[in-house]
Amino acid sequence: MDMTMKPEFQALQAASAAASAPAAVTARGVNVYYGTKHAIKDLDVDIPEKAVTAFIGPSGCGKSTFLRCINRMNDTISICKVTGDIRLDGSDIYDKALDVVQLRARVGMVFQKPNPFPKSIFENVAYGARIHGLTQSKADLDQLVEESLRRASLWEEVKDRLDQTGTGLSGGQQQRLCIARAIAVSPEVILMDEPCSALDPIATAKIEELIDELRRNYTIIIVTHSMQQAARVSQKTAFFHLGTLVEEGPTNTIFTTPRDKRTQDYITGRFG
Amino acid sequence: MTDAVLNTPRRRHDLTSTAAQALVRKRYAAERRFKFFGVAAIVFAAAFIVFLVSDIVIKGAPAFVEHRLTMKLTATSQQVAAEGKTDRASLLQGDWMAVVRSGVAGYFPEVTQRAQRSKLYNELISSGADIDIRNRIIADPSLIGKPVEASVLLSDDADLYFKGSVTKRLERTGRGNGTVSGTTGDVQFASSGSDFVDDVSRIRSDLTRAANLARLEVMRLKAAVQTVASDRRASLEEQINRQVERLADLDRRGLATGGSEKIGDNTASVLLRLNGGVIKVTELGDKSISGTVLIPLKSNVDAKAGDWQIVTLNTPEGSRKLSDQQISWLDRMKDEGLVSRGFAWRFFTSGDSREPEQAGILGGLIGSALTMLVTLGLCLPIGVGAAIYLEEFAPKNRLTDIVEVNINNLAAVPSIVFGLLGLAMFLNTFDMPRSSPLVGGLVLALLVLPTIIIASRAALKAVPPSIREAALGLGASHQQAVFHHVLPLAMPGILTGAIIGMAHALGETAPLLMIGMVAFIVEVPKSLVESATVLPVQIYLWSDLPEAAFQAKTAGAIIVLLMFLFCMNGAAIWLRKKFEQRW
Numbered sequence: 001m002d003m004t005m006k007p008e009f010q011a012l013q014a015a016s017a018a019a020s021a022p023a024a025v026t027a028r029g030v031n032v033y034y035g036t037k038h039a040i041k042d043l044d045v046d047i048p049e050k051a052v053t054a055f056i057g058p059s060g061c062g063k064s065t066f067l068r069c070i071n072r073m074n075d076t077i078s079i080c081k082v083t084g085d086i087r088l089d090g091s092d093i094y095d096k097a098l099d100v101v102q103l104r105a106r107v108g109m110v111f112q113k114p115n116p117f118p119k120s121i122f123e124n125v126a127y128g129a130r131i132h133g134l135t136q137s138k139a140d141l142d143q144l145v146e147e148s149l150r151r152a153s154l155w156e157e158v159k160d161r162l163d164q165t166g167t168g169l170s171g172g173q174q175q176r177l178c179i180a181r182a183i184a185v186s187p188e189v190i191l192m193d194e195p196c197s198a199l200d201p202i203a204t205a206k207i208e209e210l211i212d213e214l215r216r217n218y219t220i221i222i223v224t225h226s227m228q229q230a231a232r233v234s235q236k237t238a239f240f241h242l243g244t245l246v247e248e249g250p251t252n253t254i255f256t257t258p259r260d261k262r263t264q265d266y267i268t269g270r271f272g
Numbered sequence: 273m274t275d276a277v278l279n280t281p282r283r284r285h286d287l288t289s290t291a292a293q294a295l296v297r298k299r300y301a302a303e304r305r306f307k308f309f310g311v312a313a314i315v316f317a318a319a320f321i322v323f324l325v326s327d328i329v330i331k332g333a334p335a336f337v338e339h340r341l342t343m344k345l346t347a348t349s350q351q352v353a354a355e356g357k358t359d360r361a362s363l364l365q366g367d368w369m370a371v372v373r374s375g376v377a378g379y380f381p382e383v384t385q386r387a388q389r390s391k392l393y394n395e396l397i398s399s400g401a402d403i404d405i406r407n408r409i410i411a412d413p414s415l416i417g418k419p420v421e422a423s424v425l426l427s428d429d430a431d432l433y434f435k436g437s438v439t440k441r442l443e444r445t446g447r448g449n450g451t452v453s454g455t456t457g458d459v460q461f462a463s464s465g466s467d468f469v470d471d472v473s474r475i476r477s478d479l480t481r482a483a484n485l486a487r488l489e490v491m492r493l494k495a496a497v498q499t500v501a502s503d504r505r506a507s508l509e510e511q512i513n514r515q516v517e518r519l520a521d522l523d524r525r526g527l528a529t530g531g532s533e534k535i536g537d538n539t540a541s542v543l544l545r546l547n548g549g550v551i552k553v554t555e556l557g558d559k560s561i562s563g564t565v566l567i568p569l570k571s572n573v574d575a576k577a578g579d580w581q582i583v584t585l586n587t588p589e590g591s592r593k594l595s596d597q598q599i600s601w602l603d604r605m606k607d608e609g610l611v612s613r614g615f616a617w618r619f620f621t622s623g624d625s626r627e628p629e630q631a632g633i634l635g636g637l638i639g640s641a642l643t644m645l646v647t648l649g650l651c652l653p654i655g656v657g658a659a660i661y662l663e664e665f666a667p668k669n670r671l672t673d674i675v676e677v678n679i680n681n682l683a684a685v686p687s688i689v690f691g692l693l694g695l696a697m698f699l700n701t702f703d704m705p706r707s708s709p710l711v712g713g714l715v716l717a718l719l720v721l722p723t724i725i726i727a728s729r730a731a732l733k734a735v736p737p738s739i740r741e742a743a744l745g746l747g748a749s750h751q752q753a754v755f756h757h758v759l760p761l762a763m764p765g766i767l768t769g770a771i772i773g774m775a776h777a778l779g780e781t782a783p784l785l786m787i788g789m790v791a792f793i794v795e796v797p798k799s800l801v802e803s804a805t806v807l808p809v810q811i812y813l814w815s816d817l818p819e820a821a822f823q824a825k826t827a828g829a830i831i832v833l834l835m836f837l838f839c840m841n842g843a844a845i846w847l848r849k850k851f852e853q854r855w
Contacts, residue, residue, distance in 0.1 A: 104746065118761065131756075
């Protein structure tokens with residue numbers, strides 16, 4: 001683990017700044033059940049604004065489940081039940097009066113496997129803006145698409161073939177297209193569920209670079225199985241184990257001086 | 273805890289041992305076997321299809337060809353415009369068959385007897401033969417009284433004769449010089465060569481064969497006579513005596529040498545053509561014959577070798593519909609250059625008819641198209657709508673489970689049951705018009721709805737969930753996700769299912785019989801509520817008719833039905849490609 005520690009010292013300042021930043025998402029006493037299975041047990045966590053928070057932990061520990069609670073994607077699973085209090089900018093996202101569609105426009109999501117729509121690159125990015133009525137004119141929309149693709153560092157690669165299908169791009173490009181698609185609706189929070197697990201190291205590096213840049217404007221939560229990735233991109237890290245949040249804190253603290261034995265065992269590769 | 277496992281020595285796997293090699297050989301053999309069975313199954317299936325299609329094409333091809341006479345016809349005003357009026361309505365009342373008859377009579381001046389005329393005009397000329405001349409004159413009434421070139425449709429039997437399916441016709445040239453005794457009535461003909469030796473020996477060998485069969489029959493009867501009761505013995509013995517007499521006669525004639533032999537109804541006909549006329553042979557020896565004149569000879573001068581022909585019609589006169597006289601007339605028409613062969617457009621442009629030469633499939637074709645229109649118009653929106661709701665929106669509970677099970681059950685219900693349902697509901701309860709494409713379409717819609725729902729649900733289910741998640745994650749509502757992303761992706765599958773259902777409906781006969789679409793309908797339907805028939809029912813109706821010409825029509829209609837199906841499938845593939853191109 002030692003070699004991954006090094007960049008952490010450089011990120012120290014940013015991390016301590018992040019830890020003190022106001023929380024974008026706060027969760028208190030969250031419990032999630034899949035039927036009779038208790039997937040998340042009594043979870044409390046604060047997600048700092050305009051920073052990258054990494055959720056790490058062994059498979060089946062509940063980190064993806066919690067991520068999907070934040071934009072209520074778990075609603076689509078009929079046996080899933082969520083209790084407790086999750087707030088986005090202070091307002092309860094499980095409030096009955098809240099429109100889940102509007103919530104998802106505020107909380108974007110990037111999935112494990114790149115899943116662009118089988119439409120043109122332009123349509124992929126423009127779709128969110130269209131359904132939410134974000135643009136007034138064609139020129140406006142063109143501009144939004146270009147801006148989103150630029151922010152996702154994809155513009156230069158695809159600007160000449162916007163009408164070609166999104167599924168024809170390489171894996172890494174597809175994932176950046178998905179990120180562009182997510183940021184085109186100007187969300188406050190972007191959830192990333194293992195966004196690099198299906199990509200090669202070069203594509204992964206590009207995505208990580210991109211995440212680092214997006215941090216300036218968006219609150220990012222990333223679930224990852226790669227400790228190196230968590231160490232490289234995140235300012236705050238939360239370690240999940242068997243449905244409970246074992247430990248959370250600034251990334252450098254978690255990786256250098258973990259308080260809990262389980263965290264230490266996991267990050268040093270003793271289990272998981 | 274894994275130490276025990278790790279420390280166990282690895283089992284050595286010897287790839288060169290005979291056991292390992294035998295295993296490899298066995299695996300290869302199994303693969304070869306599987307491949308062989310697969311290829312054999314495909315070859316077998318392909319052979320069946322080739323056999324089926326070629327059989328249908330061979331049988332159906334004659335339906336697309338027809339023979340007609342092309343001749344100058346003169347319509348006199350007495351025949352067609354008795355009161356001098358030449359407007360359309362009055363002209364339609366004219367006796368146009370008389371025009372045709374007088375035209376044909378020009379080539380057969382000798383046919384004057386009533387019975388003969390009937391055999392010529394009623395049996396060789398179609399009852400629809402006057403349509404062409406009538407249309408020509410109605411289009412231009414000034415042609416009345418002038419010769420007009422028109423086509424005259426032949427009857428189905430005459431048409432079949434020219435297609436070669438009435439009898440095999442062999443013609444050979446006379447080798448000797450012939451002398452004939454007269455030009456009409458019963459005549460004698462003698463040739464200087466032995467022109468008829470082969471015919472005589474053929475007839476005699478036929479007689480011998482018949483004698484052998486009679487001999488067996490006599491033996492059978494004699495054996496039977498021992499076993500039957502005494503009261504029936506007398507009649508049986510009488511039968512034996514008759515057979516014995518017949519046998520003696522057959523033996524005598526079959527074994528005779530020289531002399532002459534009669535040609536009856538049950539032997540191949542022999543005709544002589546000379547001096548512009550035709551003699552039907554009634555008795556023939558090696559060199560001379562006696563016979564009856566069918567078409568008068570122009571003179572009784574001697575015919576030189578090579579100037580006269582012997583025609584053999586293999587099918588005996590007693591077992592075909594056209595007599596030797598009629599065949600002679602048809603040959604005469606052909607010699608005059610009147611007969612022309614052409615594509616039978618009539619087959620595609622007319623409705624059903626009792627006369628095979630006038631029957632067409634347009635009625636069935638339009639009926640099928642209208643019925644399919646109703647079926648498609650109902651099935652696609654209802655079926656796809658039901659599938660979307662059940663697959664995407666319906667709560668998963670007992671009720672939807674029951675609905676789902678019952679949809680699957682309905683897909684397996686025999687089609688005749690839907691016909692009965694249609695009869696009870698649409699005809700008896702709602703009083704809808706019987707035999708109409710509307711009711712047919714409704715019944716077929718019930719029939720294919722389950723198929724379309726099941727296929728559409730499968731297509732919707734096959735859309736990867738990642739697409740749904742992507743749309744939901746972007747803030748699309750459930751409905752938006754389904755209609756913007758899932759449905760377009762499922763569309764090719766839905767269309768394929770719909771086409772399979774429609775093809776099923778197109779070929780369906782049984783339920784339509786129940787709602788009266790089996791009626792004999794001549795008119796081509798013009799609306800959804802008129803009486804109509806559909807292609808498969810038309811095929812079913814024709815297949816039942818005794819006329820030989822309808823057999824070709826049946827196969828021809830099957831070809832058209834298959835083409836209809838190919839077109840529908842082609843359209844589906846095109847649509848699918850079009851949908852896919854958008855992505």
